[in-house]
Amino acid sequence: MFKNILFPTDGSPLSEKVTATVVQLAQLHGARIVSISVAQPFPFVPLSDGAVVPDAEVYETQIHQAAKSSLDKVAAAAGSAGVPFEGIVATSHNPYDEIVTAAERHNCDLIVMASHGRKGLNKLFLGSETQKVLAHTHLPVLVLR
Template identity: 45%
Template sequence: MMFSKILVASDGSPLSAKAADAAIAFARESGAQLIVLSVAVMYPLLPEAGAMVDLNAFEEAARAEAQALIEPVAAAAAQGNVRCELVVRYAPDPWREIIALAEERGCDCIWMASHGRRGLDRLLLGSETQRVLAHTNIPVMVYR
């Protein structure tokens, strides 16, 4: 099966970067277009948190970081002559945004790493890949 529009989910982890490189190589061979998504995770609100944190500044910084994480993918895609669009979303659940964007853009494949960030982030986020696999009918390429 050939894919024409592939959503690449990236969190900036080393494995995610390798998965993106593999997606670029695949897209170059098959003539597919890439849509690269990075989800800036919303600030985990505790009842008193609003008084202690400038939420607008947090969102702006989170979006900027998410954009910076995927710009190298766009550069590598351009170098490989692969059409690529970057998308940043700000949301509490990355897996929901991955599926929603894939559906919105008519993607026929979702490409992502088998796991992402390590340590506390991974414990807090859980496995986004497992959630995507469980909640979509779109084919998912899991890069290990």
């Protein structure tokens, strides 16, 4: 039924926990996993000439290494199970947009996401990438906790 499964991962313990389920789902359907980790660009803008700002280059390097590390864990799980895998590191202030675009670009027919299930003010202020993906894609989205 599903041949190309997109699995966004942020490297969180929840994403790591969900990885096993995604791999099993791919095995069940004879599907491949396309996993994406979105590195958010350097968020600091100096407000004045004398402002102390962390080194943007160091930040960018570390955030890309973290994204690659997240994908390496999914790749290892997929490889152990004999599931075809492709990893993507993207950079964007809007992870949901990269997720939706990757799903379309790689002909995915399902998006599987881990959700922290935030409620109340946390959801309002932190937002929900899962909710944004649901609002911007026509594909089925399986949300796991």
